[in-house]
Amino acid sequence: MIDPGHNGGNFADPAFINSPIWNGRGAESCDTTGTETDGGYTEAQLNFNVARYLAAALGAEGAQVVLTRTTNNGVGPCVTQRADIGNAAQANAAISIHADGGPASGRGFAILEPVADGPNASVITPSQSLGTDVRSAFLAQNVEPVSDYAGVDGIQPRNDLAGLNLTTVPKVLVECANMRNASDAALVVTASWQQSVAQALATAITQFLTAA
Numbered sequence: 629m630i631d632p633g634h635n636g637g638n639f640a641d642p643a644f645i646n647s648p649i650w651n652g653r654g655a656e657s658c659d660t661t662g663t664e665t666d667g668g669y670t671e672a673q674l675n676f677n678v679a680r681y682l683a684a685a686l687g688a689e690g691a692q693v694v695l696t697r698t699t700n701n702g703v704g705p706c707v708t709q710r711a712d713i714g715n716a717a718q719a720n721a722a723i724s725i726h727a728d729g730g731p732a733s734g735r736g737f738a739i740l741e742p743v744a745d746g747p748n749a750s751v752i753t754p755s756q757s758l759g760t761d762v763r764s765a766f767l768a769q770n771v772e773p774v775s776d777y778a779g780v781d782g783i784q785p786r787n788d789l790a791g792l793n794l795t796t797v798p799k800v801l802v803e804c805a806n807m808r809n810a811s812d813a814a815l816v817v818t819a820s821w822q823q824s825v826a827q828a829l830a831t832a833i834t835q836f837l838t839a840a
C-alpha cells in the first residue's frame with residue numbers, strides 16, 4: 629500500500645480538511661495541505677509523483693499495489709481512511725510518502741515509525757524492520773542524507789499520527805527531504821530525484837518482503 633500524503637485539492641476545502649478525527653490517542657485534523665518549497669512546489673505534488681514512480685516499479689516486479697489516491701486534484705482522504713485502506717487490503721507493507729516543512733537550516737530524510745497503542749501493537753517490530761530497510765536503501769543509493777534536525781539517525785517514533793496509530797499492517801511514514809531547505813528544495817522538484825527516491829523505496833520494500 630502506497631499513501632501519497634495530502635492532496636492537491638486540499639487547499640480548496642479547508643472545512644473538510646480541518647474537520648477533527650480521532651487518531652487513536654487524540655484529536656487530529658482529517659488532513660492538511662502539506663508544505664511546499666519557497667518557490668511554491670507543493671508537497672502534495674512531490675508525494676504523488678514519487679508514489680506513481682514507486683507503484684510502477686513495484687508493479688513491474690509483480691507486486692499488487694493499492695494507492696490511497698490516484699490523482700493530485702482531489703480532496704483527502706482523511707488520514708484515518710488512509711490507514712483503513714492499507715488495513716482493508718491486508719497489505720504486506722505500507723508506506724506513507726511525505727516531505728517535511730522543517731527549519732530552513734536543516735536537511736535530510738527522516739522515517740517516522742509507529743509506537744504501540746493497541747491497534748498497531750502487532751506491527752511495531754516489522755514496521756521497524758521496514759524503516760531500517762528504507763534508511764539503508766536511501767543511504768546505499770545516495771538519494772539523500774539522514775536528517776540533521778529530526779529523529780535519531782533518521783528514525784523518529786511517533787504516537788501522534790493516525791496513519792501510524794491505527795495501522796494493523798507494517799507501516800512507516802517517510803519524510804523524504806525538507807522542502808524549506810534550499811539544497812533539498814533544488815532536488816525535490818526534479819524528476820530524476822523523485823525517481824531516485826522511488827527506486828530506493830522499491831528496493832527497501834522488496835528487501836522487506838523477501839527477507840525470510
Ligand SMILES: [Zn+2]
Pocket residue numbers: 633634662663671726727728
Ligand atoms: Zn506531509
